Structure formats: structure tokens, C-alpha cells
Amino acid sequence: MKVWKIGVVGTGWWSEKHLNAWRSIPEAEIMALCDLNEERLHAKAAAFGVSKSNLYSSFSEMLEKADIDIVDIVTAPETHLELVQYAAASGKHMLCQKPFANSIEEAEEMVRIAKEAGVRLMVTENWRWLQPFQLIKRVIEAGTLGTLYSARYIHTDYYTPRMEPAAVLPQPFFREMPKLLFFEMGAHWFDTWRFLFGTPERLYAEIQRISPYITGEDTGIVVMGYDHFCGYLDASWATRQKLDRPLGTGVGPVHLEQLVIDGSEATLKMYTSGKISLVSKDGSNEWMIAETTELDHEASHIRLQSHFLECLQSGAAFDTEGSDNLITLSMVFGVYESAAKHEPVKIGGKNA
Known part of the structure; x- marks a missing residue:
């Protein structure tokens, strides 16, 4: 069984749903966390057993140093384009929190970037x-x-x-x-x-x-x-x-x-x-x-994030592909x- 190594960027309020789901999925391991807010970052690390050596305030540093396959983006939409650019350039697959972007143009750009980099991009739509x-x-x-x-x-x-x-x-x-x-x-x-x-x-x-x-x-x-x-x-x-x-x-x-x-x-x-x-x-x-x-938001995230990993493994399309979310x-x-x-x-x- 392949175990996918996860790096989460953004440790705010809703990140708890993501982290609880990753912890519940046998095929996933939370390897690294990134956030500008050190208090919040260290609190989430303590709660989910992430080593202090794998905590980052710089996203580029996490991409360079952390042993991860996937970036889970749990930040505000105005940050998504830059984060997707960095993650795609590092060859990481991405799960990106909704709302996907502040404009259709930004969303289209993220879809293009992921496609050209040959990485997978799914929007986190748990509803x-x-x-x-x-x-x-x-x-x-x-x-x-x-x-x-x-x-x-x-x-x-x-x-x-x-x-x-x-x-x-x-x-x-x-x-x-x-x-x-x-x-x-x-x-x-x-x-x-x-x-x-x-x-x-x-x-x-x-x-x-x-x-x-x-x-x-x-x-x-x-x-x-x-x-x-x-x-x-x-x-x-x-x-x-x-x-x-x-x-x-x-x-x-x-x-x-x-x-x-x-x-x-x-x-x-x-x-x-x-x-x-x-x-x-x-x-x-x-x-x-x-x-x-x-x-059941907690359970819905387990279903969603399991689906993400299953599709990465099989190559099947995500239910909420980045390209599909353009219509939403x-x-x-x-x-x-x-x-x-x-x-x-x-x-x-x-x-x-």
C-alpha cells in the first residue's frame, strides 16, 4: 500500500477538518505544516503529532525541505494562485480549498499551470x-x-x-x-x-x-x-x-x-x-x-480526501477537478x- 505524504499550508479554523481526515486515512501521513502564524502552527502540530522540525513559516522552504508528495492548500482564495505556482513547479499534487479563486481568470491560470506541470489539482468541495x-x-x-x-x-x-x-x-x-x-x-x-x-x-x-x-x-x-x-x-x-x-x-x-x-x-x-x-x-x-x-463535515472530508488519493493512485478524474470547478x-x-x-x-x- 502506497502511503502519500501530506504537507498542509494554512492551519486556521477549517484546517482541523482536513487534518482529522488525513489522520483517519491509512494511505496518508501528515508530514509537514506551514503557516505564518507561529502560535497556530505549533498548536496544530502538537494536536496532530507533527515534528517541530517539519514546521515552516515559508511555503517555498517547506517545498524544498519537506518529504511530501501532496500539498493541501487551506488558505484564503487570494493566496491560491501563488501557492499553486510554487507547488506545481515543485512537482506536487494539490488539493485546494474553496473558493478556488477570486476570479475566473485566476482559476483558469491555476488549471493551466497544473496541467503544464503534469501534476493533479482538485478543489476541496466537501458539501x-x-x-x-x-x-x-x-x-x-x-x-x-x-x-x-x-x-x-x-x-x-x-x-x-x-x-x-x-x-x-x-x-x-x-x-x-x-x-x-x-x-x-x-x-x-x-x-x-x-x-x-x-x-x-x-x-x-x-x-x-x-x-x-x-x-x-x-x-x-x-x-x-x-x-x-x-x-x-x-x-x-x-x-x-x-x-x-x-x-x-x-x-x-x-x-x-x-x-x-x-x-x-x-x-x-x-x-x-x-x-x-x-x-x-x-x-x-x-x-x-x-x-x-x-x-457530517468531519466524515465528508474523509470521503473527499480518500477520493483524492484513490484518483491519484488510479489516474481517474477527480469529481471536483480544478477544470470542472471553473463551471461552479x-x-x-x-x-x-x-x-x-x-x-x-x-x-x-x-x-x-
Whole structure:
């Protein structure tokens, strides 16, 4: 069994999910960590058993000195292009955190650089690997719903109105992001939407900022159209519509997801509780196919990172190749273009 040696750059809040997953995969070994923040770097090294001799504040030094096969990039999108350039030049395969890039042009450049260097590049999109969406995908593929007609995806949270200046946030940079909800989370939602339904041909968006504590948007509705299928994403970090659990004393995300898919033979309903049900064709009967599912981020990263290694070993395409993520990013940026122009934006792709 080949054991892949991993170097992680970026030891912030979400890196814990990556590191826990690598530690859980027999074919992976965490060899080196890199971060400019020494306190954070040493804390993660202690937690995950990485030798002090394999800690770096310089990414180029880590690439030169550490015995690694793979670079796991868990940093902000504005750093990705430079990091990909360095890693590709060193012949390292790469897993790159979403959002992939601040622009389509930067994303295209990273894809080109990796291809020319002969290294593999996958975008870290864990949402499609979450338990409920994996189950829903199997139901769709089994033909249980018949021909799909429409989908309604609702994401609710009451997060941004609690981001007062004195509040301690897990990701405080959210306050200053000029593009917030659909840049930060849209990458997840649109990748999952494409995973379930294929790429829409067009989208239309309306967005709004509600919280006074942020710069970007925190609410919006996006309609996505195909030839014979349509759907919408209704997303907000500033709504009280579905507070079915305590928010807690800390200020952090409490993501509540709902999804309804109508088909010719049945309707599927995913509840915020984690239940997933089917409604019969005549509408007279509803039964549970899963009493509980979870937004199991820890486990989803194990599935995702295992898939990355399996594809490196076999040569198969990644589910979220860097080149494929260009389409997801076009939907993310399409939201802002459509909202600014008040008109639909063409995406193009396969029908559902």
C-alpha cells in the first residue's frame, strides 16, 4: 500500500477538518505544516503529532525541505494562485480549498499551470460528500423520483446579525468580504446542485445585505433554468424563519438545510432535522427513507480526501477537478453579474 505524504499550508479554523481526515486515512501521513502564524502552527502540530522540525513559516522552504508528495492548500482564495505556482513547479499534487479563486481568470491560470506541470489539482468541495446529499444522489440515480421537474433548496441561518464588533467569530474576515454569502457558500451549494442535477443553462439572482455588521451580501434567491427542469436556491444568513434549535452563546454558523425535489413518480423532502422522506405520486402517503442524516463535515472530508488519493493512485478524474470547478465558479460570479444587471446570465451545460 502506497502511503502519500501530506504537507498542509494554512492551519486556521477549517484546517482541523482536513487534518482529522488525513489522520483517519491509512494511505496518508501528515508530514509537514506551514503557516505564518507561529502560535497556530505549533498548536496544530502538537494536536496532530507533527515534528517541530517539519514546521515552516515559508511555503517555498517547506517545498524544498519537506518529504511530501501532496500539498493541501487551506488558505484564503487570494493566496491560491501563488501557492499553486510554487507547488506545481515543485512537482506536487494539490488539493485546494474553496473558493478556488477570486476570479475566473485566476482559476483558469491555476488549471493551466497544473496541467503544464503534469501534476493533479482538485478543489476541496466537501458539501457534495455530506451524508444527506450522497443519499439523495443515490435515490435520483435509482430512478425513484422519475423525471425530475423542479427543486427547491433552502438554506437558513441567523448568523450575520449577531456579528457585532465585540463578537468573537471563527472566521472574522467575513465582516469585511465584499462578496460574502454566495462567494463563501455558493461554491458549496452550486457544486452540490451540479452533483445532483447537472449544470443549469442559465441563472437569475437577487441579493441583499441585511446585517449592519458586514460589507457583503447575506441574503439572496437564485433561480436556475434548464430545458425541462427548474429550481431555486433561497439562502440567508439573516433570517429567523427556521430557528428550530438554540443558537448558543457563541457566534457561529448554525446551517439549516432543506431540499424538495419534485419528480414524475415521487417527491423527495429533506428536513432541517436530517430526516429525508418520499411522498407518493398521488400525494396521499409520505414515508421516511432516513430518520436522520447529518451535515457530517468531519466524515465528508474523509470521503473527499480518500477520493483524492484513490484518483491519484488510479489516474481517474477527480469529481471536483480544478477544470470542472471553473463551471461552479462561473455560477458563483454569475450571481453577482445577474444581480447587478437585473437579468439572467447564461451558464450552459448538460440538462438535468
